[in-house]
Amino acid sequence: MYNQKVMDYFLKPINMGDMPDADGVGEVGNVVCGDVMHLFIRVGKNPAGKEVIADVKFKTLGCVAAIATSSIATELAKGKTLEQAMAMTNQDVVRELGGLPPVKVHCSVLAVDALKMAIYDYLKKQGRPIPEKLEKEAQRIRKDTENAEAHTHPHVE
Amino acid sequence: MEVYLDHAATTPIHPEVLVAMQPYFTEQFGNASSLHKWGREARKAVDLAREQIADKLNIMCREVIFTSGGTEANNWAIKGVAFTREASGLKGHIITQKTEHDCVLNACKWLESRGFAVTYLDVDEFGMVNPEDLKSAIRPETFLVTIMHANNEIGTVQPLKEIGQVIKTANPAILFHTDACQSFTKEPLNLKDLNLDLITINSHKIYGPKGVGALVVKQGTKLVPLLHGGGHEFGHRSGTINVHGIMGFGKAVSLASPEKNRHMQTLRDHLIKRVLAEIPGALLNGHPTQRLVNNTNFSFPGVEGEALLLRLDAHGIAASTGSACSSNTLEASHTMMAIGRKPELAHASIRMSLGWENTLEQMDYVVEVLKDEVKQLRSMSATWRRE
Numbered sequence: 001m002y003n004q005k006v007m008d009y010f011l012k013p014i015n016m017g018d019m020p021d022a023d024g025v026g027e028v029g030n031v032v033c034g035d036v037m038h039l040f041i042r043v044g045k046n047p048a049g050k051e052v053i054a055d056v057k058f059k060t061l062g063c064v065a066a067i068a069t070s071s072i073a074t075e076l077a078k079g080k081t082l083e084q085a086m087a088m089t090n091q092d093v094v095r096e097l098g099g100l101p102p103v104k105v106h107c108s109v110l111a112v113d114a115l116k117m118a119i120y121d122y123l124k125k126q127g128r129p130i131p132e133k134l135e136k137e138a139q140r141i142r143k144d145t146e147n148a149e150a151h152t153h154p155h156v157e
Numbered sequence: 158m159e160v161y162l163d164h165a166a167t168t169p170i171h172p173e174v175l176v177a178m179q180p181y182f183t184e185q186f187g188n189a190s191s192l193h194k195w196g197r198e199a200r201k202a203v204d205l206a207r208e209q210i211a212d213k214l215n216i217m218c219r220e221v222i223f224t225s226g227g228t229e230a231n232n233w234a235i236k237g238v239a240f241t242r243e244a245s246g247l248k249g250h251i252i253t254q255k256t257e258h259d260c261v262l263n264a265c266k267w268l269e270s271r272g273f274a275v276t277y278l279d280v281d282e283f284g285m286v287n288p289e290d291l292k293s294a295i296r297p298e299t300f301l302v303t304i305m306h307a308n309n310e311i312g313t314v315q316p317l318k319e320i321g322q323v324i325k326t327a328n329p330a331i332l333f334h335t336d337a338c339q340s341f342t343k344e345p346l347n348l349k350d351l352n353l354d355l356i357t358i359n360s361h362k363i364y365g366p367k368g369v370g371a372l373v374v375k376q377g378t379k380l381v382p383l384l385h386g387g388g389h390e391f392g393h394r395s396g397t398i399n400v401h402g403i404m405g406f407g408k409a410v411s412l413a414s415p416e417k418n419r420h421m422q423t424l425r426d427h428l429i430k431r432v433l434a435e436i437p438g439a440l441l442n443g444h445p446t447q448r449l450v451n452n453t454n455f456s457f458p459g460v461e462g463e464a465l466l467l468r469l470d471a472h473g474i475a476a477s478t479g480s481a482c483s484s485n486t487l488e489a490s491h492t493m494m495a496i497g498r499k500p501e502l503a504h505a506s507i508r509m510s511l512g513w514e515n516t517l518e519q520m521d522y523v524v525e526v527l528k529d530e531v532k533q534l535r536s537m538s539a540t541w542r543r544e
Contacts, residue, residue, distance in 0.1 A: 002467075010464070011471055016537045031501035031540060034461060034480060034489070038539040061538040063463040063480065 002064055005098045010064045015074035019057045024122030026114040030145055035062035035107060037070050039114035043082070043122055050081045058114070065104035066111075069093050073111035082119055086134055088112055113141045159473040160519045164362065164451055165309055165339060165510035166477060170405065171364035177408035178366065181401035189398040190389065199400045206407025213410050214356070214373060216348050222393045223371050223403050227338040228260040230357035230372040231303075233383045233394070234334045235264045238301045238355075239273055240381035250299040254278040254286050255495035256308050261336055262491070265303075274298075283444040284313035284496050288323045295327045302333050307340035310479055310492045310508055311443030312452025314344055321352030332378065338362060338370070342413035343421075343450050354378050360402070364513070365409030369402035421511045422450040424520050428509065429453055431524045436531055442498065442506055451511040454479075456502040459541030460534045465507055468530040474523055479506040501540075 002010070019040035029035040037060045044054030056074040060067050073093050077085045090108035094100050100108060120138050123130055130138070161169075170178075181202060187195025189203050204218070211218045224230045235251070242249050253265055255277050265275045276294045278286055286304055295302075302324050307314045317335060324333050334355035337346055341358040348356065355378065359370030374380060374393065386395025425448075432439050432455055442454040457465065462480030469476050479490030480503070493503030509523070535541040 007467070010467065013537060027539070029539075031499075031504075034500070034504040036539040059537055059539040061459060061540045062461050064467050066461070067464060067537065 001101050002068075003098050006064065006068045006100065009068035009071045009097070013067055013071040015057050015071060015078070016059065017057045018059065019055070022057075022118075024118040024120070024125065026117030026119075026121060028114045028117055028141060028145065029062070029066075029110050031061070035066040035110055036060070037062065037066065037110050037114045039070065039074065039111075039118045041077075041115075041118045041122060046079075046081070052079060052081050053077050053085050054079075056115075056118075058111075062110075063104075063107065065100055065107035068097060069100075069108040069111040070114065072096050073108075073115060077115050082122075085115060086119055086131075088115060113137075113144070117141060158519065158522050160515070160523055161475045162509040162511060162515070162523065163475045163477050164512040165312075165508065167361045167367065168364045168512055169514075170366055171409060171412055171513075173412060174365055174405045174408045178401045178405040181404050185400075187400075189400055190387070199398070202400055202404045203398055206403045206410075209407040209411045210358070210371065213342065213413075214346060214348060216373060217376060219391060220348075220373055220376055221371050222374055222390045223369065223399065223406075224394060225368055225399070226361070226370040227258075227336065227357050227359040229383070230359070230370050231258065231260045231336050232264045233372055233380070234355045234357060235261065235301065235303060236268065237380035237383060238332055238334070239268050241379045242273075242300055243271075244381065247298075248272045248274070249301075250274040250276070250296050252276045252278065252291060252294050252299060252302045252304075254280060254304055256280055256284050256310075256313075256492040257303070257305050258309055258336055258338070259491075261303055261305070278304075280313075280495050282497055283447070284308055284311050284492065285444060285447065286315055286320065288316060288319040291320055292323045292327065295324070295331070299328070299331055302331060304333075304335060305339075306335045306337040306346065307344060307449045307452075308443070308492060309339050310490060310506075311454045311496065312339070312449035312510075313444045314340065314447045314449060316447075317351045317353070325352045339449060339452075342410060343418055348373065348375055355380075360406035360409055363409045363413055366402050366405040369399055369406045371406075417513045418450045420513065421515070424511050424515055424517060425450060425453055427517060428511075428520045428523065431520070432527065435524060436528055439531075440502065442493065442496065452508070453510070454506060454508045456498065456505040457507070457531045457535075458502060458505055459538045460505050460531055462504055462506050464534055465505075465530060468534065469507075469523075469526060472526045472530075474526060476507050476509045478508065480504040 022040035023043045024041045026039040040057045042055040046052045058070040060070045093108040185198045187199040189199040332354040336357045354375045356373035361367040440456045462478030489503035
């Protein structure tokens with residue numbers, strides 16, 4: 001079902017752990033749908049003076065795909081400018097992993113959403129304006145979380 | 158070390174079963190319906206297997222009707238009885254319960270779409286049906302009650318005796334069916350004592366081959382066939398007889414024994430005791446005592462089932478999970494939800510089902526791996542707080 005690269009990232013996840021003094025934290029998913037992801041970023045500056053993701057960590061409660069996608073998403077995000085990181089899509093994550101089973105592709109959305117929410121949190125904490133696109137994304141992500149809670153129900157009523 | 162703990166999914170074929178089956182693939186390949194020597198040899202094998210199974214259940218040979226497995230037998234029991242109602246221009250009411258196997262639930266749902274009424278009884282936190290609930294669900298038009306003997310996920314054994322009494326006291330004409338796929342040869346099962354009319358059994362959970370099962374049909378029970386054809390199996394189920402499969406099924410039944418059941422129960426109790434004592438927060442799903450001899454099912458809060466399953470797999474241990482992430486529908490197990498487990502605990506469930514060949518050393522190895530992997534997954538979990 002899962003390819004070797006996915007299994008490698010699941011069994012030995014990179015960037016897993018806490019970051020107590022994080023500049024931004026993204027918390028997405030919920031226990032009802034089964035996946036909860038916390039993503040932490042530290043923001044620094046590159047030689048050109050642009051803000052970049054200097055360090056990134058994650059903690060995930062979730063299945064193999066949730067853990068593997070969070071790990072590789074942090075790896076992809078590291079070193080990127082905030083603009084580049086915000087532009088990352090779940091397709092980037094899936095491609096980097098060499099594919100996911102169709103039923104698991106939604107897990108990759110969670111990882112990218114967590115990253116966006118961490119950047120959102122950083123900008124908010126800094127008292128900086130939120131780009132219109134990111135504001136819209138944040139609204140969608142919050143809505144998705146609520147919907148996931150509403151959708152889970154037993155087979156038989 | 159390799160430890161297979163998914164016997165509730167399927168077992169290997171026992172070497173003696175394989176030996177018993179082998180001649181029927183090659184030399185004794187005849188069609189059991191043929192009159193010549195080849196056919197007669199095949200027929201003899203089928204008769205022997207039927208007798209072995211009938212003996213185990215203390216019933217007549219003619220009451221054992223071979224099928225392609227448990228799913229067919231359950232579908233046939235439910236639809237076959239319902240079709241006898243339709244044939245006389247009636248619909249009516251069926252009673253079942255919420256933790257049945259999907260093949261029972263989906264057969265019932267399909268009948269609902271054809272105008273039948275179905276009641277899905279609730280179960281308690283251990284997965285147990287309350288016979289009193291059943292009593293109040295019975296209506297004048299109720300014609301079938303189907304309640305599984307033991308649950309495939311959590312191993313809870315239903316009080317079939319009380320249920321049978323409630324049914325037949327209310328109305329002796331109501332037929333009583335049980336899906337005994339998980340319990341056959343592991344729990345006492347007697348048609349008469351339990352007031353049963355129909356029992357589903359199968360082969361590949363008891364060291365026999367896949368693709369063969371049976372519906373036990375109490376003599377005189379009216380049932381419309383699902384498969385029409387040459388009138389095999391006393392006119393109940395047409396189709397060329399699966400001689401080697403049936404031969405293996407019979408042999409497997411003859412190998413089952415109280416000693417093997419006791420062995421599995423010892424391992425089960427050891428595993429449950431150690432896991433609950435040594436893994437913080439571990440919960441047992443299912444009934445503490447009214448439970449299949451080979452079933453264990455735990456939830457580990459802060460750990461998702463599929464992730465744990467594949468961590469165990471990396472250590473050579475086979476288990477299964479009720480987590481939504483392991484299913485194509487992405488819904489948590491209906492059994493876990495029916496016993497009132499919160500979604501996060503339903504997603505965290507792991508079933509380890511034991512077999513004859515498992516050992517105490519294997520159980521200890523499994524506990525050590527579990528302890529370590531649960532700890533690791535919790536350390537990366539976003540929701541688990543360190544004690």
